[in-house]
Structures are given as C-alpha cells and as structure tokens.
Amino acid sequence: MAVPLPQQPGPYTSGSLGYFHLRLVGPAPALLLVRTDRLYSLSHSRRCGYRFRLRLLANPHRRRAPDLLLSTYGCDLRLTHRSGIGSPSVNGRPLRAGTPTELAVGDEVSVLRCGARYGFIVERFVSCGGFEVDAASTAGSCAEGLVFRAESLRKRLRAISESEDPLSLLRDCSGIGNLDVDIGPKKWRQDGAAELCLDNPITPASKENVLQGDCNFERDKFDHDFDVVNDGDPELFNGSKGCRDDSSEKPGCGSGNEEQYHSEGCYSDGSTFFLNRLADTGSNTQTEPQSGVTLPQLLHPVNSLVRVFIATFTLDISWFLNYCKIPQHLPVTIACHNKERCWSASSENRTAAPFESHPKLLLVFPRFPEDIAFGKDRKKQGVACHHPKLIVLQREDSMRVIVTSANLVPRQWHLITNTVWWQDFPCRTSPDYAALFSAAKKQKSDFAAQLVSFIASMVNEVRSQAYWITEVAKYDFEGAGGYLIASVPGIHAQSPYLESNYFLSAKHNVHTKSAHRMSFGSVQTSVVGISHRFHIPSDAGKQLRALSAFLGKCRENMYGTTEVILKRNTNIPADANAVSVLVADLDKFSEEDSVQLGFLPREVAKWVAPLSDSGFFDFSGFIYPREALEAAFGVTNTKVQLLLYVSKGPEFSQISRLISNEHFPPLCSLIASLQRCLGLWRLEEVLANIKWPETLEADFIYSASSIGTSINPQFIASFASAAGKRPHQDFDSQESDPEWGCWTANHELKKPSISLLFPTIDRVKKGACGIQLCRNLLSLPEKTWQRLRSTGIFHDAIPQPNARIGYPMHVKVAQRRFKSCFGEHSFGWTYCGSHNFSPAAWGQPLSPPSKANPSKARSAPSSPMLHICNYELGIILIALPPGMSKHASESRHRIEDIALPFVVPPPRYKGSDKPATRLAMREAVAEACVLQGNDVVDLPDDTDEDVPDEDDEQVVELSDCSQQEKEEEKIYAETLWGQIVVLGGSGFVGSAICRAAVSKGIEVVSFSRSGRPSYSDPWVDQVNWLPGDVFYARWDEVLVGATAVVSTLGGFGNEEQMKRINGEANVIAVNAAKENGVPKFILISVHDYNLPSFLLTSGYFTGKRKAESEVLSKYPASGVVLRPGFIYGKRKVNGFEVPLDAVGQPLEKLLSSVENFTKPLSSLPASDLILAPPVSVDDVAYAVINGVIDDSFFGVFTIEQIKEAASKVRV
Structure with missing residues (x-):
C-alpha cells in the first residue's frame, strides 16, 4: 500500500523550532532527539539482522515510502506507517495503515517484530525559544501538564478496556507507568542512541536504570551529536549480536539484577555460536559479568510464543517451567530419553503428560529401532541414546531454531560451559512444502528439509504432534547461517x-x-x-x-x-x-x-x-x-x-x-x-565436495565431553575423510584402488589427522567443584586411552576466556581451519552441537560380508551401510576458500569471528599427563579421601544426566543386517489374503453366509448384481459390497487377497437360462479363482432328491452338476460342494420379510422325529422330494464357515453332513 508523504510546512520561526525527546524502552533506554523541521523514517533492516534504523529523509518525495514516517509541525509529532512493518501501535491501539496519528508527550509507540515488541516513548518537547513540554509539565502550567498526562492515560485506558486480552496489554504496555512526574531528562547515551535493536525489547525501565542529568541544547552541540544519518548512509550503530565474552559494553550483557537480565532478548544472524552464561559462584564476586546467554533470554518474550518444541537427553521440567516462566496453556512438546520407554514397542509408552498445571505440555519418547538391538530383539535392548539438544520457538512472524550442547537441566546452564547457536527465520506469505524435500547440493538451503526430517523422526509415532511438519513449512529458512547435521538411530543404506x-x-x-x-x-x-x-x-x-x-x-x-x-x-x-x-x-x-x-x-x-x-x-x-x-x-x-x-x-x-x-x-x-544422509554421510555431503587445500591446513581439532569406547584409527580416518581430508600424494596406491584418493586408516597411523581435546585429570582436580561435577560429565574409557595414547592425538582442553577456567566444559566442537596464501582471512568449517566423538553418535561404517563365506552374502547387491546408535543434532558453519561461495549465507562467514571455548592451539599432552578417565577420577576420589582421613567412597558405575550410553564396542557385519519378516507383518499379510468372496452375497443364502462370516471376524467381500442390500442391519456395514456381473467381472480386482470363494449362484428360468446361471457362471468363477491363486472354492449346490435320471437332465440340475465337476477337478484337495435340500429362514424380498421358517422349521422337526419309520422308503424314486428334511439357512452358512477355516473339510457334503459341520462352529 503506497502511503503519500505529508506535506512539509513552511520555514519555521525560531520560536517554533524545537526537539522531541524519544526514549527507547528497553535495557539500554537510549534517547533520540528529533528536530521539528525535519522528516524521519523508522525502517526495518532485514539485511542487518531485523534492526530498525532512524533516518533523516533528505528527499521527502522519494519513490518508496518508508515503513514508519515521523513528521513534525510546531509542537505536533505525527506518525504514519504503511502495511509492511507489522503491527505498530500507540498506547496499545493498532495504527491504521496510511493514516497519520498525532503523538502527544507520554505516548508510547511499539512495533511487533519477530515475536517481540520494540518501541519508544515521547518523553518531552523542548523549544529553542525556551518553551518545554514533558510528562510533568507543559508550557509552565501545572494544569496543562495534568491535561497532557490525563489525555495520555485516557488513551491507554480506552485501549485496555477495548482489548480482548486486557491483562496481556497491561503487561506489554507497562512502560508508561515509569514516566513519573519527577523524572527529568536522561543522559544521551551515544553507544546505541540511534537504533531500535532486537536486543532492546520493551520492558519497564526502573528508576535505578535512569541516569539523571541535563541535556545540552546548544545548536553547535546538537549538530555534532545528532544521531541520525542522511538517507542512503549506513547505520551508525550495530546492535549487540548475542552476548559474547568480549562484549562487556554491549546491551543485554549488563551486570544488572537477574530479573532484568533475563527479561532481555538476544539476536544472532547464525554466523557463529555463543556460550551460556555461568552463574555466580560467590556472594561478593561475579565470575563472568556481562558474558554469555541464558535460557530465558533465548525464549524472551515468552508471551509471544505460539508453541515450543524441545529435544533433550535429560530434563528438569519443574525447573524449566519456573525458570523460564512458561505460561500454563502454552503448547510445549519435549522429546527426551527414557531407556525403558524408548525401547518399548507399545504405543502407550510413546508419550506422557506429567503436569496437570500445564495441560499442553507433552513428553515424547522416540522409539529406538529393533535392528540395532542386541540380537535384533527389542526386549534385549541395546546401545542407543536420545541425545540431541534442540529448541524450536514458534511465533506468529518468526521461528527461532536453537542448537545447543546443554541439556534441559539447571547445572548445565548455570555451572557448565556449553555452546548455543540460534537464528530467527521469518514467516512466509504461504507455506512452501517443496522446501521440506530440497537437497543440499541445490542452490536453495536444505535447512528446512533437515530440520523437519529430524523432528519427524522423533514424533512419527505420535499423531497429535505431526502438525509440526506443516508448521515448519510456513517459515523461510533460505537465509540459514549453517547446515544441520543430524543422526538418527538405525542401520541406514543408500x-x-x-x-x-x-x-x-x-x-x-x-x-x-x-x-x-x-x-x-x-x-x-x-x-x-x-x-x-x-x-x-x-x-x-x-x-x-x-x-x-x-x-x-x-x-x-x-x-x-x-x-x-x-x-x-x-x-x-x-x-x-x-x-x-x-x-x-x-x-x-x-x-x-x-x-x-x-x-x-x-x-x-x-x-x-x-x-x-x-x-x-x-x-x-x-x-x-x-x-x-x-x-x-x-x-x-x-x-x-x-x-x-x-x-x-x-x-x-x-x-x-x-x-x-x-x-x-x-x-x-x-x-x-x-532416506537421507545422516551422521558421517551427512558430514561428507556437506564438506567432502569442497576442495580444501590440504597444504594450507592450520588446525583440525575436536573437543568433546565423551569419547567412544570403540574409537580406533579406522573410525578416525572415516571421520576425517567425511570431513574432506585427503592425502597429499599417495605413491603406494593405484587409481584402480577403491580407496585411492581417500584418507584411510593407513594414513591415520602414519600421520594422525585430528587433535582430540580432553581435560587432564589434574585440570579436573583443580576445578571449581573438583571431580564431583565432572565425574558423570566426562567419559573416556581407560582402554580407549591406552589404545590411543601412543598416537599423540590427545591435547588438553583449557577453557577460554580465562573466567571460565575451573568450570567443566560440556561442549562438542570441531574445527578445521586453513590459512590463506594470499594474506586474506583464514577459512574452513566449525561444528557445534550434541555429537560426541564416537561411532554411536556419528555412525559406524559396516563391513561387507566376507568373501570366504559366500553363504552369508545376500542375493541383493551389498550397498554401503551406516550403523548409528543415537539421536544427535549439530550445526556446521562454513567459511569457504576465497572465491568459492555459492550460497549467500556462506559469503558472510569468517572463521575468525568464531571464538572457540578453549585455547587454540591446544597444548599436547606431556609425558606425565593423563586424561580424566573414569578410572583416573575414581583413583583421585580415593586419594582425596585418604588425605582427609575419610573412608574411601567409590564412584557408582551408573551414569546420571550428562553421559550417554556409548559403550559401542561391537562388530557389526553387513551380513547381520538382513531382517526376517516380523510376525506382525506375517499376520497382517495373512489377514489381507484371508478374506472370503461371496458370489451372490446379497441373496437369501449369500447374505446369511456374509452375516455368519462377520460374526466370526472373517473379512467378507460380496459380489452381486444388486450390490449392497436395501436393509440396514448392523452387520451390513462390515461387508464390502461390490456390484457387478460374473460374466463381465474384473476378477483380479474382485479376488485380490481372497483365501476362499463361496458361490451361491443359481436360479430358475428356461433351459438355456438355467444352464447359464447354474452352470456357466459358476465355471467362470471357479476358473477365475484358480487363475488368481485363490486356494479354496465352496459351491452351494442342490440335493438330488433321488430323482430319476431323466429328470436330472433339466437345465437346473445339469448346470449344478457341471459346476460341481469343475470345482472338484480344479480343487481336488480343497474344493467343497454343499448339497442342501429345501432351505428355510426369514427371507427378505423387496423390503418384506417372508417367514419360510414358519413352514421349514416344523417340517424339519416332523421329518426328524419320524426318520426311523421313513428310512426304508428313501430308496424309492423321488422319495426325497417328500422325505428329505429342510435345512436352516444358518446351518448352510455355518457349514460354509467351517469349510473356510478347516483345511481338512473338502469334498461333497449331504444334508446331514452340512448340519454336522455347522454344529462345529455354531455358537
């Protein structure tokens, strides 16, 4: 929407010239001075990290209107905005786009951006002619001052009363309450006076943070300090980015009280990572003033959150809810580790809702796959761990993704050094589902695809959480500063x-x-x-x-x-x-x-x-x-x-x-x-295709709090190769060698590629909390140390900056740095996240089956496979060699901007140095107990919240990866194959068979010309009714999955019609069933009634006998022919019920009672027309069910045998 610029008034007199004082509301309440004879714009700068900048408009008629326009005329200050800036308001009331709004002293302007509100308060107006207006007094009159004050309060009260959520408005717009009448002008701070930064969300400014003083209004002083720039010039000030250890003067890292510190926001463009802020350790000293970032800072402002997703190893829910002040009805999903639940196959163990006070908080326990369990038996469990540390914060206009090394427990955020990377991503105008499937090698970033696939792997079995997939599609991740690196447990193939x-x-x-x-x-x-x-x-x-x-x-x-x-x-x-x-x-x-x-x-x-x-x-x-x-x-x-x-x-x-x-x-x-690249394969996908100049390598380091049991030169070489490491020149191998040009274990043994950083036992002993804090934080098996100590790859992990020395590190950071040969900046890549240095985290490449034992080889070609035990997540930040940037996000990266949390280059272990292995820490505890005269206390073997289960020393061969068909899959397939198809299922006999099959839990398909019957009995809805004609049927569709076909086809008419209906139709059905692999066929035929042969030549009997012959010839060991007599029951015809049982049932009882007397007469021709007892339609139906479920039941069955078979299955 184009907004016309207001007309500039004519030249001002000296009496009308003055300055408005605009006070930024936030932790650094800077003062903006605005002249009354100028036009200013307050615009949004996405390029510089979602900051707002105040500009002096030299050309009021420029083509593009500003986001927010400040215009003045005398003592009036007007604010105009266009629709692009997003939710500006004055005293809590939204502004209408394109309509100027007059601002009075005391008015508060706020703008919603990236989930937080930022703004300023019109503090006072000062005229160069001595005329001054502030919140306390105007024009020297107490009455007029009260009028200004009352008008401002009236506007605010009206906005609150009209709001749907007045409490929220009171919280968000409480800055006016600090405009006390005795607050004078505040000193003009030049370290941020011209910028509304994301580090300065609106929070009430306390009197203790207001610096008293006078403001010099001399013209020469004013022009010198005027804190705006001409249109087109860059911003004067860069707001603080994160809270780094070298940013003592940056906003957001002040030494104020804890409440104020936690109420501040933080900003990062994703080009680097930060450290957590350590808590004070003493009552009088502060260990690290003005450094690090806190969890509440990352979540600020909590009230604008729409939903939260967290993945962690361990958690303290109560601490998290209280510490971060999580609203009770905010949807929060936390995926976490629980050994019993994660290994359980039961869907009931996938979730838990532990807090009634927070009904929308749900714990999710992602399932570990059975193929990594010991013996592929889930009940035996195995080596697996849910170890990522991910936080996703969704707001209406942005989504913040946080990748850290800290679990959701207090001591990891307060007492232990951890890394924190985060970036905010804007909302799209419409969801982009194609971005969820993009590949890394394409021009677009694959950040969204990697993020959504990792979340999906954790919530896949929790239907209520599947919406996260569509929520991610609503945001634009193309400007991501790095590449996500995920690991998901399983045996993966390409x-x-x-x-x-x-x-x-x-x-x-x-x-x-x-x-x-x-x-x-x-x-x-x-x-x-x-x-x-x-x-x-x-x-x-x-x-x-x-x-x-x-x-x-x-x-x-x-x-x-x-x-x-x-x-x-x-x-x-x-x-x-x-x-x-x-x-x-x-x-x-x-x-x-x-x-x-x-x-x-x-x-x-x-x-x-x-x-x-x-x-x-x-x-x-x-x-x-x-x-x-x-x-x-x-x-x-x-x-x-x-x-x-x-x-x-x-x-x-x-x-x-x-x-x-x-x-x-x-x-x-x-x-x-x-399928996607995970672990080592993902590392290779991101890094290996870049031509890193090996001769310029300066450092290749990896610091982790845990080093796997099965670390050996083969795994180290696999990791180095995946990271792009290549041998300089290898004269011992040929190009025909499949490993030619790759960094192998042989290269690793000759010249180790990586420096592993792990603290020595002496450093741990001298820590602020001694061994107690590290004993379940650090993990290096003694046998791994003994196996690798001679390689010289171990280096001491010395925390940096110095203020962090004495506090344990839980970081997992890797970096490979190269020096430039042209005097330019260094380049390379840096990883931070949750991956420890272990095959359990990164994946173990599987060995192919031995050629000496071909019986173990599968019939399918062996493709590369990777065995991963853990859920992990990290981020790689790449600074490409000069001239190789292909993504916009890569061009802004400088590896020098990334401050590592440890000393580089790290000092190599000396001859007497030993790492803080579990054995070394146990011995140190014993030594301390002896020196103190206490009993020796052994460290428990079980681990607590910080060390994942990484006892991954196991040999997995490719031949072991072939999976047998699970029992539940067999049952499912048999169920699909195990249905019966009833031909003529909507007829009198056919419907009875369908009803009986449903009562026995057998799946039924009815195929008849009339399709579904008109009556609506409950069992009817459980039958699949297919309309059609036997002579024109698509049998492959009708008989799919059938284990038996039951034919009730038959009827009367002229000779040709009876032969066609009773004979040809059934023959076609028998042949179709045989051709489609149906193993059993059951035919409902007719009793011969002991009729003379010349009567059996009629079309009816001829057709039936032809059908019988076809069944018995095509199904000699499974075909069933039932020959009932008169069938009685309640027959429905055109909506009316014909009670055939009223005749058939008494007649059956009568003939059964006189059977001994009539038996001698049964040999007489046509005697059965009178003496053959009727058969209940239910007996026929249950005899059919017996034929379906009993493989020994085949052949021709008479009336008595039908009743006997029915009695076996009748309830």
Whole structure:
C-alpha cells in the first residue's frame, strides 16, 4: 500500500523550532532527539539482522515510502506507517495503515517484530525559544501538564478496556507507568542512541536504570551529536549480536539484577555460536559479568510464543517451567530419553503428560529401532541414546531454531560451559512444502528439509504432534547461517536413483516415459505376504511358475533391480489402505497378465495410500528379483527388499490449499521414512565436495565431553575423510584402488589427522567443584586411552576466556581451519552441537560380508551401510576458500569471528599427563579421601544426566543386517489374503453366509448384481459390497487377497437360462479363482432328491452338476460342494420379510422325529422330494464357515453332513 508523504510546512520561526525527546524502552533506554523541521523514517533492516534504523529523509518525495514516517509541525509529532512493518501501535491501539496519528508527550509507540515488541516513548518537547513540554509539565502550567498526562492515560485506558486480552496489554504496555512526574531528562547515551535493536525489547525501565542529568541544547552541540544519518548512509550503530565474552559494553550483557537480565532478548544472524552464561559462584564476586546467554533470554518474550518444541537427553521440567516462566496453556512438546520407554514397542509408552498445571505440555519418547538391538530383539535392548539438544520457538512472524550442547537441566546452564547457536527465520506469505524435500547440493538451503526430517523422526509415532511438519513449512529458512547435521538411530543404506515408468498416482497406475518428474527421494521397505502367497499346496506350483516366468522376462538394471507395479486395493475390508505389489512383463503390461507378489507393510501402506489417493505424491517400486524368488520358493525367510521412490504428484502444487489435518500424520511418516544422509554421510555431503587445500591446513581439532569406547584409527580416518581430508600424494596406491584418493586408516597411523581435546585429570582436580561435577560429565574409557595414547592425538582442553577456567566444559566442537596464501582471512568449517566423538553418535561404517563365506552374502547387491546408535543434532558453519561461495549465507562467514571455548592451539599432552578417565577420577576420589582421613567412597558405575550410553564396542557385519519378516507383518499379510468372496452375497443364502462370516471376524467381500442390500442391519456395514456381473467381472480386482470363494449362484428360468446361471457362471468363477491363486472354492449346490435320471437332465440340475465337476477337478484337495435340500429362514424380498421358517422349521422337526419309520422308503424314486428334511439357512452358512477355516473339510457334503459341520462352529 503506497502511503503519500505529508506535506512539509513552511520555514519555521525560531520560536517554533524545537526537539522531541524519544526514549527507547528497553535495557539500554537510549534517547533520540528529533528536530521539528525535519522528516524521519523508522525502517526495518532485514539485511542487518531485523534492526530498525532512524533516518533523516533528505528527499521527502522519494519513490518508496518508508515503513514508519515521523513528521513534525510546531509542537505536533505525527506518525504514519504503511502495511509492511507489522503491527505498530500507540498506547496499545493498532495504527491504521496510511493514516497519520498525532503523538502527544507520554505516548508510547511499539512495533511487533519477530515475536517481540520494540518501541519508544515521547518523553518531552523542548523549544529553542525556551518553551518545554514533558510528562510533568507543559508550557509552565501545572494544569496543562495534568491535561497532557490525563489525555495520555485516557488513551491507554480506552485501549485496555477495548482489548480482548486486557491483562496481556497491561503487561506489554507497562512502560508508561515509569514516566513519573519527577523524572527529568536522561543522559544521551551515544553507544546505541540511534537504533531500535532486537536486543532492546520493551520492558519497564526502573528508576535505578535512569541516569539523571541535563541535556545540552546548544545548536553547535546538537549538530555534532545528532544521531541520525542522511538517507542512503549506513547505520551508525550495530546492535549487540548475542552476548559474547568480549562484549562487556554491549546491551543485554549488563551486570544488572537477574530479573532484568533475563527479561532481555538476544539476536544472532547464525554466523557463529555463543556460550551460556555461568552463574555466580560467590556472594561478593561475579565470575563472568556481562558474558554469555541464558535460557530465558533465548525464549524472551515468552508471551509471544505460539508453541515450543524441545529435544533433550535429560530434563528438569519443574525447573524449566519456573525458570523460564512458561505460561500454563502454552503448547510445549519435549522429546527426551527414557531407556525403558524408548525401547518399548507399545504405543502407550510413546508419550506422557506429567503436569496437570500445564495441560499442553507433552513428553515424547522416540522409539529406538529393533535392528540395532542386541540380537535384533527389542526386549534385549541395546546401545542407543536420545541425545540431541534442540529448541524450536514458534511465533506468529518468526521461528527461532536453537542448537545447543546443554541439556534441559539447571547445572548445565548455570555451572557448565556449553555452546548455543540460534537464528530467527521469518514467516512466509504461504507455506512452501517443496522446501521440506530440497537437497543440499541445490542452490536453495536444505535447512528446512533437515530440520523437519529430524523432528519427524522423533514424533512419527505420535499423531497429535505431526502438525509440526506443516508448521515448519510456513517459515523461510533460505537465509540459514549453517547446515544441520543430524543422526538418527538405525542401520541406514543408500539407494541409487532409479528412473521409474509406472507410478501409483491418485488410486491409479500411471505409465510414463518422462524423465522430468521431480523426485523427493526413496524409502527402503519390503514386500510382505510372499510366504503365505506361494506356499499353498493346491496352488503353489502354478503360481511359482508364473512368477518365475515374469521375473525371467523382466529386465534388471545395472543395480540388479527390476520395476514392479504398485496397486491400490480399496476393496479389502481388513485394511482400506492396502497396497499390493504386482510383477508383470512391463513391455506389454496388463493387470490381467500379472502375478501379485504381496503387499506393502501396514506401517508403510498407512501413509502411502492417503498421500497417493490425494494426488500429493506418486510412488513407484523396485525389487531384487533373486530375493523374491528365494522367498517364494522358501529358500530364505528374510525380508524381500522394496525400494519405494517418491515423486511429485499431480496435486502437489495445490497441497497448501488441499491439505487437512488427516494428512498430517501420513506426511510426517513419509518425511521420517525418506532416506537421507545422516551422521558421517551427512558430514561428507556437506564438506567432502569442497576442495580444501590440504597444504594450507592450520588446525583440525575436536573437543568433546565423551569419547567412544570403540574409537580406533579406522573410525578416525572415516571421520576425517567425511570431513574432506585427503592425502597429499599417495605413491603406494593405484587409481584402480577403491580407496585411492581417500584418507584411510593407513594414513591415520602414519600421520594422525585430528587433535582430540580432553581435560587432564589434574585440570579436573583443580576445578571449581573438583571431580564431583565432572565425574558423570566426562567419559573416556581407560582402554580407549591406552589404545590411543601412543598416537599423540590427545591435547588438553583449557577453557577460554580465562573466567571460565575451573568450570567443566560440556561442549562438542570441531574445527578445521586453513590459512590463506594470499594474506586474506583464514577459512574452513566449525561444528557445534550434541555429537560426541564416537561411532554411536556419528555412525559406524559396516563391513561387507566376507568373501570366504559366500553363504552369508545376500542375493541383493551389498550397498554401503551406516550403523548409528543415537539421536544427535549439530550445526556446521562454513567459511569457504576465497572465491568459492555459492550460497549467500556462506559469503558472510569468517572463521575468525568464531571464538572457540578453549585455547587454540591446544597444548599436547606431556609425558606425565593423563586424561580424566573414569578410572583416573575414581583413583583421585580415593586419594582425596585418604588425605582427609575419610573412608574411601567409590564412584557408582551408573551414569546420571550428562553421559550417554556409548559403550559401542561391537562388530557389526553387513551380513547381520538382513531382517526376517516380523510376525506382525506375517499376520497382517495373512489377514489381507484371508478374506472370503461371496458370489451372490446379497441373496437369501449369500447374505446369511456374509452375516455368519462377520460374526466370526472373517473379512467378507460380496459380489452381486444388486450390490449392497436395501436393509440396514448392523452387520451390513462390515461387508464390502461390490456390484457387478460374473460374466463381465474384473476378477483380479474382485479376488485380490481372497483365501476362499463361496458361490451361491443359481436360479430358475428356461433351459438355456438355467444352464447359464447354474452352470456357466459358476465355471467362470471357479476358473477365475484358480487363475488368481485363490486356494479354496465352496459351491452351494442342490440335493438330488433321488430323482430319476431323466429328470436330472433339466437345465437346473445339469448346470449344478457341471459346476460341481469343475470345482472338484480344479480343487481336488480343497474344493467343497454343499448339497442342501429345501432351505428355510426369514427371507427378505423387496423390503418384506417372508417367514419360510414358519413352514421349514416344523417340517424339519416332523421329518426328524419320524426318520426311523421313513428310512426304508428313501430308496424309492423321488422319495426325497417328500422325505428329505429342510435345512436352516444358518446351518448352510455355518457349514460354509467351517469349510473356510478347516483345511481338512473338502469334498461333497449331504444334508446331514452340512448340519454336522455347522454344529462345529455354531455358537
């Protein structure tokens, strides 16, 4: 919206010239002096970190109107704003864009930016002719002063009374209460007088912080000190960025009281990290005045938070809620470690809500995968830890991401040095879901994709938290100052990019040869149900031959895979999300000419189906043919791998408009399942492609509070190689060597690449709290020290700055620095976060199966794999070599701007130095007890809040990574295969069979011309009703997943009609069932009534006997033929109930009672027309159920045998 600039008045007389005093409200209440004959703009500078700057407008008619315009005329001060600056208000009342608002002495102006309010108070007006107006008096009149004061208070009270949340308005706009009548002019502070900075949010200014004094209004003095710049000049002042140890004069690091300090905000552009502020240790001295950042500072202002997400190892919830003053109804999600819960498979153990006072606070316990458990048995648990330290703060206009090394416990924020990185990201005008899938090698930053995938991996099984995925999409992360480095537990593999031709898209199979589809990545999953599908005795041979024939025709690509068809199965009641996997000759594909291999696992189908049905994503799949054949023939019981590829769907561009709450959990599961680079692979993805000049390397250091048990030259070499380390010249190897040009263990043994920083035991003993604070903070196994001590890689970790000496460090910081050969700035990269130096955190590359034991090798080609035990998160800040910057965020980085928390270069261990291993600390405690004459107290073996479980010394071979099909997956597949299809299910007998099957928990599909019946009994809703004609049916869709077909087809008419309905229709159904691999067929036929042969030649009996013959020939060991007589029951016809049981039931009882007398007559021709007892429709139905569940029940069954079979399953 264009805002016209107000007309400038004519020249001022000396009497009308004056100055308005504008007092910034915040911890540094600077004074701005504004002349009455000038125009000023208060504009927003995103480039300089969301600061506001006051400018003198030399050209009032410039093309672009300012965000906020200050204009003056005599004693009047006007404020005009356009719509771009965001929520400005005067005394709590919002301003209307484009409409000038007059300001009076005492008025307070505030602007909402990045979740916090910043502003100023009109303190007084001073005329050069001696005329002065302030909050206490105006024009020398007490009455007029009271009028000004009353008018200001009236405006504020009106705003409060009209507000929907008056309490919030009172809190946010309380600065006016400090304008006491006896407050005079304050001294003009030149160290920040011209800037509204994010470090200065609105907080009440106390009298103790107001500096009394006079202001010199002489013109020459005024011109010299005038704190504005001409339009186009850079800002005079840079606000404090964070709270660094060298910033004693910067706002936000003052030595004021704790309440004032915590009420301040903090700013960072993401180009460096900071340290936490250590608490005082003595009553009279302050250890580190004006240094570090606190947790309340990071969360300030708490009242503007919309929701909070935290990931931590350990936590003290009560301390956090009280210390940071968390509102009771603020949604807070905390993902944390709990060994029992994280290893549990029960969904009930995923969450906990421990505080009734904070009903929206939810604890989440991310599940550890079973494939990293000991023996792949979850009950045996294993080495795993939820160890990240992440805080995400969502506000309406910004999202702050904090990556730290401190857990959510008080001593890690008050007594122990930790690193803190953070950056604020602005809100988008509309969500960008494509950013959640971007790759690092593209021009766009992949910060959003890495952040959302890490959050998804933790909340994937908690449906109520899936909305976090869509919330991240609302913010712009392209200006991120670094690259996130995440680790997620599991055995991870890298899949090649494969071109697909067939896609599951919006419930349909789409064939395309286009190679321009946007791919979002791949998911490694499996095919379930193969063993059940191909191990049916009556059918296995034919189906196996068909499968072998199709796989033999399939063309394998260079990776040994072949494409399969994914098909939605919407007619399987057992799972509406079922997706089947078909194998076919893709050169001339038709669904009729294919073999169903199995299904997607339930946990995968539950997100593939809704995302595909909605058209948001397309899916395609590849399998290893040899694996599928081995599983089908029973050679192996391991999973059949399926590489599931995800592409942009036809409705992806409309996802912001079409997405609903029901899509959040599937989208979260998809993002959590997508393969991505983690741990060492992520480090390599970010760093290894940069050509680092090895000859210019100055430092390669890593400081960690824990060093893994299994650290050896092989792991160190893997880490160095992933970080871009390369040998200078290697004359001992050839280019044909797969490790040629890579930094290997041999190079590491010859010349160690990394300096490991770990405190010596002497340094720990001399600490402020001695060993007590470090004993469960530091972890270096004695055997690791003994194994690596001769390499010379250990260096002492000396805290920096000096004020931190004596306090333990919990930092995990790595840096590789290079010197410039042209006299320019140094360059390199720096890491900070939660990763300790261990394979558990970064991942252990897995060894391929031994060639000497080929029996252990899988049929699928061995791809690289990485075994990660922990959840971890860190950030890498890159300062590229000169001329190599490809991202805007990289060009602003200077490695000299990053102050490391330890002395560099670190001193190498001397001959007598020993690290603070657990054994060394135990011995030191024993020594101290002896010197003090106390009993020796042994340190407990269990660890507390600071040391993760990293006893990761285990050998994992690639051959051990093949997974067997889980029992629940087998049950799921059998359930999908285990449904019956009732032909004619809406008829009299068919509906009774459907009702009986539902009562026994059997999934039922009814296929009939009439489809769903008109009546609405409760069991009707549990049957999948398919309308259709047997003669024109798509049997592959009708019979998918069927384990039995029950035919009730039959009827009367002329001869040809009866032959067609009773005979041909059933023959077609029998052949279709056989061709589709259905293992059992049950036919409802008819009793022959002992009729003469010439009567049995009618179309009715001829058709029935033809159908019987087809069943018994195609299903000799599983076919069932039931021959009931007259069937009675309550039959519904056109909405009316015909009580056939009123005749049939008494007749059955009568004939049963006289059976002994009528038996001799049964041999007479046609005698059964009178003597054959009727059969209840329920008996027929339960006899069918017995045939479905009892594999020994096959052949032809008479009336008495039908009743006997029914009695076995009738309740």
